[in-house]
Amino acid sequence: MGDQQLTAVGTGLASDEIYGRAAQVLPGGNTRTTIFLRPHPPYATRGEGAWIWDVDGVRRLDFNNNYTSLIHGHCHPEIVAAIQAQAGRLIAASLPTESEVGLAEALAGRSSAFERIRFTNSGSEAVMMAVKAARGYTGRSKIAKAEGAYHGSYDAVEVSLDSGPANWGDGAPNRNPYCVGTPQAVLDNTVVIPFNETAESLALLEASAADLAAIVLDPIPGRIGLIRATPEYLQMVRDFCDRTGCLLIMDEVISFRVAHAGAHSLLGVRPDLVTLGKTIGGGLPIGAVAGAQRFMAVFEETQGRARVPHGGTFNANPMSMTAGAVAMRLFDEAACERLERLSILASATLSEIMGRLGVAGEILREGSLLKISLDSRPKRTYRGSYPGPEQARREEQLFRALLRNGILIGRNLTATLSTPMVEADIGYLADRFEAALSEVLIDA
Ligand SMILES: Cc1ncc(COP(=O)(O)O)c(C=O)c1O
Structure with a gap:
């Protein structure tokens, strides 16, 4: 299905128009604190495997997976x-x-x-x-x-x-x-x-x-x-x-x-x-x-x-x-191990890009969960890893730059893998991550 046709799945309205309606019936036009985005979020219309489409016809590789819940991606x-x-x-x-x-x-x-x-x-x-x-x-x-x-x-x-x-x-x-x-x-x-x-x-x-x-x-x-x-x-x-x-x-x-x-x-x-x-x-x-x-x-x-x-x-x-x-x-042992291998690859690839672009920070990883941090201090405690205002500003910029560049991740830069993902998807992530990070560096 082409992206243009996809917008016709609902009423055919664009995200800003849907948000206009939402604001009339939902407080702040929203139902979920964790996904609200100013001026309005893109409205999703369809998902398939590792990908998600919005009503504006934009396709993104989904590394948020409904805040980690979609371990098998969309519509398995x-x-x-x-x-x-x-x-x-x-x-x-x-x-x-x-x-x-x-x-x-x-x-x-x-x-x-x-x-x-x-x-x-x-x-x-x-x-x-x-x-x-x-x-x-x-x-x-x-x-x-x-x-x-x-x-x-x-x-x-x-x-x-x-x-x-x-x-x-x-x-x-x-x-x-x-x-x-x-x-x-x-x-x-x-x-x-x-x-x-x-x-x-x-x-x-x-x-x-x-x-x-x-x-x-x-x-x-x-x-x-x-x-x-x-x-x-x-x-x-x-x-x-x-x-x-x-x-x-x-x-x-x-x-x-x-x-x-x-x-x-x-x-x-x-x-x-x-x-x-x-x-x-x-x-x-x-x-x-x-x-x-x-x-x-x-x-x-x-x-x-x-x-x-x-x-x-x-x-x-x-x-x-x-x-x-x-x-x-x-989600058997084999799926677990495959996700682990993919996330090791993702972590190494993103770390290499940060190093090459001279960006301070690190990629934290646990199983199929990753977190991009623009802070290279060793992290052990809440207070010791609490982002300062400048780090928080740049991390928000990076989240938005990734969104513009075809990658959906968590607002706190947490990325989650799903079983439909393959190595090529990590390659796509790397390419888009480098583009997004370069945009943030230009804005810095
Ligand atoms: C550690 C932890 N506990 C509990 C919850 C709440 O789960 P739910 O959003 O399904 O209510 C979350 C949600 O993100 C969570 O991360």
Whole structure:
């Protein structure tokens, strides 16, 4: 299909015209904070494999993949066929379906940490339910999370999400609300710890040990800069949980894709609960809490009322379950290894270009996730890798230059590979990256 014909798939309006309509019915013309772009975003119309088209007829190589969730790219034929067949059979019902058992079995087969699984509709809901499960199991109310870490839109884990030099404080991280109007009780119940700063975090955890239900930790937090939690930090957190009865919730909504059995297997740490989402739904909305039977039992109603009741009209809906099962079957060890090889190639290629053009910075990489950083300082902590205003300005420029040059990546310069990608796609990325970087250098 030619690009011109593609604009006719919708009403034939251009992005600016659609945005004009959007602004009349949606606040700010938008529904998703993370994808809003001034003056307006390009509106997508079609995707195929590694490519995405917008209504203006522009084709881009998609390295965002709906913020890492489309591990098999757009409209993978086997996933589409499964969705179509399921849509013709049953879209949703107030009876369970075998499809939820199938996806749960597929996930449980990947990690011994996943003894039981409970499905939600998003990663945010998964984190919320994991926190509730930890509270229900321990009878305690506080949680701890790392400064700057993103865990979705549940208010308890939004605390200090976007702390910066102006408000993070001199010593222990300040507890900053993310949304105006966040209740003080939410701030009081969230202990904010500095990522990868072992002694400082331990002291803060100890001070609340009797009240802590859980530590919520993304072991490779994209928003902190795709930096791994150090073995020492992970050990401290695990030991603290074992000693105090607090649960370790590993948020692998993104980082599950770095290895066949997720980040906890790669890093060799035993989680109590794991939150999942994104890739496990084959492109459809999903989330899940997985963990040891003794913790997950809080959701059981077999003996009467559950300690933590968990309803949800669309929980384990057969569309997401079916798409997810196919996606997980396709994301086997071989697919994982191939993505790893492609991302090593991408990382080396982009690093070479930055070096040749004399641009300070580095490419960080974990499995099929990459992050372009225009900062060459060694990165270990949130504060130590926090971009200054000039770096932030240039990174925004680079994001926009890539968008103009046919590459879609995350606003924070996170790039995600998908299984339809081949070496030639990395070549295309390299070519467009060099062009985009040259534009940013001219503007500097
Ligand atoms: C680590 C992490 N946890 C939770 C979430 C929330 O997932 P969702 O957007 O599906 O609600 C995200 C989303 O990007 C995430 O990156």
